[in-house]
Amino acid sequence: DRKKIRGVSLSANEVKITVLGVRDEPGTVGAIFRPLASADIDVSMIVQDLSRTSKGDDGTDVTFTVEQKDKDLTLKLIADAREEIGFREIIADEDVVRVSVIGMNLEKNTGMAQIMFDALGKEGINIQAISTSEVKISVLVANEFAERAVRALHSAYILDAR
Amino acid sequence: DRKKIRGVSLSANEVKITVLGVRDEPGTVGAIFRPLASADIDVSMIVQDLSRTSKGDDGTDVTFTVEQKDKDLTLKLIADAREEIGFREIIADEDVVRVSVIGMNLEKNTGMAQIMFDALGKEGINIQAISTSEVKISVLVANEFAERAVRALHSAYILDAR
Numbered sequence: 001d002r003k004k005i006r007g008v009s010l011s012a013n014e015v016k017i018t019v020l021g022v023r024d025e026p027g028t029v030g031a032i033f034r035p036l037a038s039a040d041i042d043v044s045m046i047v048q049d050l051s052r053t054s055k056g057d058d059g060t061d062v063t064f065t066v067e068q069k070d071k072d073l074t075l076k077l078i079a080d081a082r083e084e085i086g087f088r089e090i091i092a093d094e095d096v097v098r099v100s101v102i103g104m105n106l107e108k109n110t111g112m113a114q115i116m117f118d119a120l121g122k123e124g125i126n127i128q129a130i131s132t133s134e135v136k137i138s139v140l141v142a143n144e145f146a147e148r149a150v151r152a153l154h155s156a157y158i159l160d161a162r
Numbered sequence: 163d164r165k166k167i168r169g170v171s172l173s174a175n176e177v178k179i180t181v182l183g184v185r186d187e188p189g190t191v192g193a194i195f196r197p198l199a200s201a202d203i204d205v206s207m208i209v210q211d212l213s214r215t216s217k218g219d220d221g222t223d224v225t226f227t228v229e230q231k232d233k234d235l236t237l238k239l240i241a242d243a244r245e246e247i248g249f250r251e252i253i254a255d256e257d258v259v260r261v262s263v264i265g266m267n268l269e270k271n272t273g274m275a276q277i278m279f280d281a282l283g284k285e286g287i288n289i290q291a292i293s294t295s296e297v298k299i300s301v302l303v304a305n306e307f308a309e310r311a312v313r314a315l316h317s318a319y320i321l322d323a324r
C-alpha cells in the first residue's frame with residue numbers, strides 16, 4: 001500500500017542549523033528556542049536523536065531548520081544565549097532542501113519509511129537528517145539532489161501512475 | 163494561541179533503539195529499516211540529527227522506537243545487517259516514554275514547541291530525543307517522568323480549563 005503516500009513535497013528555503021555539544025540537562029532546548037520564538041522566527045523541523053546516557057557527558061546535538069532570511073538573526077540569538085544553553089559550536093548549512101513524503105497513518109508504518117530511504121539510497125542521495133510523524137516523513141538532503149529526490153520518490157511510491 | 167494544542171498523548175510501550183556510529187553514506191538507513199519492515203516490526207519515531215559534514219567521518223547516529231515485544235528481534239536483525247549498515251554500537255533503552263503534544267499547523271510555530279520544552283525543563287525533566295511535525299511534537303523522556311510530564315503540559319497549554 002504505497003497508496004498511503006499522497007504526495008512528495010519540497011521545501012527549498014530552509015537553512016539547517018545544528019547546535020553541537022549542547023548541555024544535556026533539563027531546560028536547555030527551552031533556552032535555544034525561547035529567543036527564537038520571541039523574535040517570531042519560524043522553525044520548521046526540530047530533531048534531536050541522543051542524550052547523555054547514550055553519548056557520554058560531552059553534550060548532545062540539536063538540529064532545526066529556519067528560513068534563509070532568519071539565518072543571521074538565529075545565529076546571533078543563539079550565540080547571545082551561549083551561557084544559558086551551553087554549547088560547543090553552531091553550524092549553519094544553507095545547502096539543504098527538505099524533502100517529505102506526505103500521507104496518513106504513517107506512524108508505525110516501517111515499510112513506508114523504508115521505501116523512501118531505499119529510493120534515495122539507490123540514487124546516491126545522502127540523508128543528513130530524518131524526522132517522522134503520522135502524516136509526514138521528512139529528510140534533509142543537499143540542494144543538488146532536490147529534483148532527483150522528488151523524481152525518485154514519485155516513482156517509488158508510484159505517484160506518476162495515479 | 164496555546165489553543166492550537168488539542169491534547170497530550172503518552173506512548174509508554176516504546177523502546178528507544180539508537181544505532182551509534184552508522185556509516186554516513188547513501189543507502190545506510192535503508193539497510194537499517196529494510197529488515198525491520200520485512201519482519202513487520204512497527205517503528206514509531208525515527209530521528210537523525212546529523213551527517214558527516216557536521217560531525218567528521220566517524221559515522222553518525224540514528225534513533226528510533228519499537229514496541230517492547232519487538233526489542234530482541236530488532237537488535238538481532240540490525241546486528242545481522244552489521245556489515246551492510248556499518249555501525250559502532252547499538253543501544254536499547256526500555257526506560258523511556260514518548261510524550262507528545264497534538265494539534266494542527268504546528269510546523270513553523272516555534273512558540274508551541276518552546277512552551278513544551280520550557281514546561282518540561284521547569285519540571286527538571288530531561289529531553290532525550292525530539293521530533294516535530296505539523297500535527298505533533300514528540301519527545302522521549304525517562305519513564306519516571308511520565309505523569310509529571312503530562313500534568314505539566316496540560317497546565318502549560320491550559321488544557322485543564324477547557
Ligand SMILES: C[C@@H](O)[C@H](N)C(=O)O
Pocket residue numbers: 022023024025026027028029030048051060283287288289290
Ligand atoms: C539536549 C536537551 O534536549 C536537554 N536534554 C533538554 O532537556 O533540554
Ligand SMILES: C[C@@H](O)[C@H](N)C(=O)O
Pocket residue numbers: 121125126127128184185186187188189190191192210213222
Ligand atoms: C546516516 C544515514 O542517514 C545515511 N546518511 C543515509 O543516507 O542512509
